[in-house]
């Protein structure tokens with residue numbers, strides 16, 4: 223992926239107003255933007271620029287030929303010999319030339335918008351890919367941060383509609399060149415006309431800038447609410463939520479929230495749009511008055527015979543076009559700075575750097591792991607929380623050991639697992655692997671050696687085979703490996719019942735997808751653990767949805783299949799937990815007890831209490 227160096231300005235995240243200085247500074251993003259567009263397709267980029275250049279010369283040329291035609295007609299009239307074929311040859315050549323220019327202009331216009339469209343589509347695709355690539359490098363913690371999500375959301379919106387900016391800037395340059403030609407013609411007659419035009423368009427330029435700024439600020443400050451609106455629209459009409467929305471009768475509640483939030487946004491936008499339209503009309507009228515002032519002056523000169531009729535049409539036409547083009551340029555300029563500020567959001571997102579990464583020089587990953595993982599006084603706090611999720615945690619997960627984590631909801635079990643996989647780094651203390659800090663190893667290699675199935679595993683709306691293969695996606699075409707993994711996790715019996723077998727689309731979102739039961743999904747997800755040839759396998763409540771027989775079978779197999787490897791199991795079922803070599807009991811993020819099932823029963827502490835509670839429940 224090509225590297226892009228960027229941000230020039232950074233409007234503070236929730237700031238409502240964007241100053242003029244910031245708007246101009248945001249234009250500094252344009253070179254980086256054009257680099258991205260150039261990388262998208264150099265051929266389309268050059269083609270587009272070249273065609274626009276040619277097109278820029280057409281208006282002045284057309285007007286000038288128009289002037290020649292009129293002067294010629296007047297001259298022929300004066301001579302009183304319009305029927306003389308020899309004298310009209312030149313006239314018809316001029317007409318033919320104007321006709322040719324008109325055709326050329328239309329053809330070029332079509333070609334340019336075709337190229338804009340193609341380039342825009344390609345650019346949107348490539349930016350989406352970059353967006354996903356960058357997301358893959360970021361930390362889990364960054365995804366859990368609401369302001370990050372707002373940035374991501376704004377960046378995502380940049381991936382479409384960027385053709386506006388693209389054709390805007392190209393069009394701007396094209397217009398400027400056009401105006402250059404026309405203005406040169408006007409200046410020859412009277413340079414003051416140019417000044418008059420500039421004065422005439424200034425009020426509407428200032429007005430437009432002001433309103434663009436307000437509209438950007440409004441849209442920016444409403445990013446969280448717009449995200450909420452999207453979310454409400456999604457949960458109000460989605461297969462995933464339909465069940466609960468119906469049972470609990472939530473649609474009224476969701477619609478009310480959507481209605482009030484969207485109405486609030488609409489009214490703010492409407493107020494802005496109305497005042498923009500009113501001021502726009504007034505300020506443009508000022509410009510029109512300026513134009514007619516100049517027009518009167520030109521007409522008077524023609525009446526007095528100071529300029530020819532051809533000159534009159536050329537000047538009036540040029541004047542009208544220069545005014546229109548200048549107005550367009552200035553208007554575009556203000557929306558251009560607005561687009562450039564939006565662009566800042568995209569670049570801001572790309573500028574977010576992950577905090578968890580591999581060190582410059584890495585230590586080779588032990589194969590096999592000899593000593594195991596050692597937690598030394600580990601503490602961790604989520605950024606958006608005041609509480610320590612884990613604190614003063616010290617224990618060893620020996621190589622080849624089967625460790626179970628037990629604790630009440632919120633005790634910190636999942637957090638511990640996330641630290642092992644370096645989804646987060648400890649805020650205090652450290653985790654060692656075979657004597658060295660986890661941070662000394664290559665991050666990808668560490669993750670390759672650890673297989674984790676989380677309790678909230680993802681149900682990919684893809685084929686059954688892919689849903690297992692995600693455990694080691696490089697092996698997705700290795701059918702026998704997928705099937706073996708499925709047998710080990712009991713997913714094979716689930717898949718045998720599917721009409722499409724391993725190719726069966728799961729989930730109802732696409733085509734002929736079928737939905738699985740909770741336990742069936744869990745068996746499929748468990749298969750991922752066996753796809754991965756990991757040295758440490760972690761199952762976070764992997765059997766919560768399984769029936770008693772399936773759970774028993776899964777663990778019998780799991781014990782056998784993880785022989786010689788380390789494993790961590792989180793479970794609230796003591797029938798599962800007791801099979802572990804040692805059990806670690808967590809409470810409020812701290813270690814309460816650690817030992818084998820029998821040791822802990824003998825100790826008669828919290829584990830014995832919880833075990834007794836559950837056992838009594840079955841009596």
Ligand SMILES: Nc1ncnc2c1ncn2[C@@H]1O[C@H](COP(=O)(O)OP(=O)(O)OP(=O)(O)O)[C@@H](O)[C@H]1O
Nearest residue numbers: 366604607611629630631632633634635636637638
């Ligand atoms: N992403 C997060 N951001 C902020 N706080 C979090 C986050 N994830 C977990 N927590 C908090 O950290 C604490 C430990 O959570 P953790 O998920 O590790 O508990 P657990 O023992 O796995 O619970 P359970 O048995 O319910 O799965 C909880 O108080 C929880 O509210």
